[in-house]
Amino acid sequence: MDEKRIKILAISGSLRKNSSNTNVLYALSNLKSKNTDFHFYEGLEHLPHFNPEIDTDNPPDPVTDLRKQLKLADGVIICTPEYARGVPGALKNALDWIVSSGEFVNKPVAVISASSRSSGGDKAHESIMLTLEMIEAKIPKESTLQIGAIGTKINSKVEILDSTTKEQLKSILNSLISSIKFN
Numbered sequence: 001m002d003e004k005r006i007k008i009l010a011i012s013g014s015l016r017k018n019s020s021n022t023n024v025l026y027a028l029s030n031l032k033s034k035n036t037d038f039h040f041y042e043g044l045e046h047l048p049h050f051n052p053e054i055d056t057d058n059p060p061d062p063v064t065d066l067r068k069q070l071k072l073a074d075g076v077i078i079c080t081p082e083y084a085r086g087v088p089g090a091l092k093n094a095l096d097w098i099v100s101s102g103e104f105v106n107k108p109v110a111v112i113s114a115s116s117r118s119s120g121g122d123k124a125h126e127s128i129m130l131t132l133e134m135i136e137a138k139i140p141k142e143s144t145l146q147i148g149a150i151g152t153k154i155n156s157k158v159e160i161l162d163s164t165t166k167e168q169l170k171s172i173l174n175s176l177i178s179s180i181k182f183n
């Protein structure tokens with residue numbers, strides 16, 4: 001009998017073309033096993049600014065789309081840069097849209113922050129963890145990672161240049177998938 005396929009929604013906190021954070025997600029999708037499907041969320045820049053007054057039974061289409069994609073996913077991987085010691089506004093905006101609708105409740109989520117700075121990204125990491133905790137996401141053990149000096153670890157062709165980073169990414173993926181299987 002066919003094993004159930006596992007659907008992962010990959011969300012990058014960077015809107016940049018050739019973003020190192022988006023490349024981390026591509027690198028992860030290259031490491032996945034064959035029963036796992038990756039879908040890359042591309043709607044971040046189209047979401048309206050969160051406003052509780054338009055968070056009604058009939059929200060804007062990009063919001064409905066985000067909620068649908070989250071609902072369909074067995075697990076989520078977020079990879080984000082840090083801007084000005086915090087989570088990029090576009091990503092925080094997306095998470096704010098999910099507070100009332102609850103798609104993150106009990107959803108297994110892996111969280112990575114990648115920074116060009118050697119020891120950067122920690123504030124964005126701490127901050128997004130607080131938000132995900134508030135919206136009751138399930139962050140499995142060993143499913144979080146901070147990658148500093150990302151430019152030396154994954155290149156623009158999505159080649160992983162550093163063996164430790166490769167092992168860390170494999171471990172994050174395994175931990176997320178295990179938590180989905182035993183969910």
Ligand SMILES: Cc1cc2nc3c(=O)[nH]c(=O)nc-3n(C[C@H](O)[C@H](O)[C@H](O)COP(=O)(O)O)c2cc1C
Nearest residue numbers: 014016019020021081082083084085115116120121
């Ligand atoms: C406006 C701005 C603010 C930034 N602030 C921080 C910061 O507070 N901490 C940090 O580690 N990196 C900071 N960075 C560097 C980004 O984390 C780095 O450029 C990151 O690799 C960008 O990710 P991307 O390649 O996925 O777009 C900042 C970059 C920009 C453009």
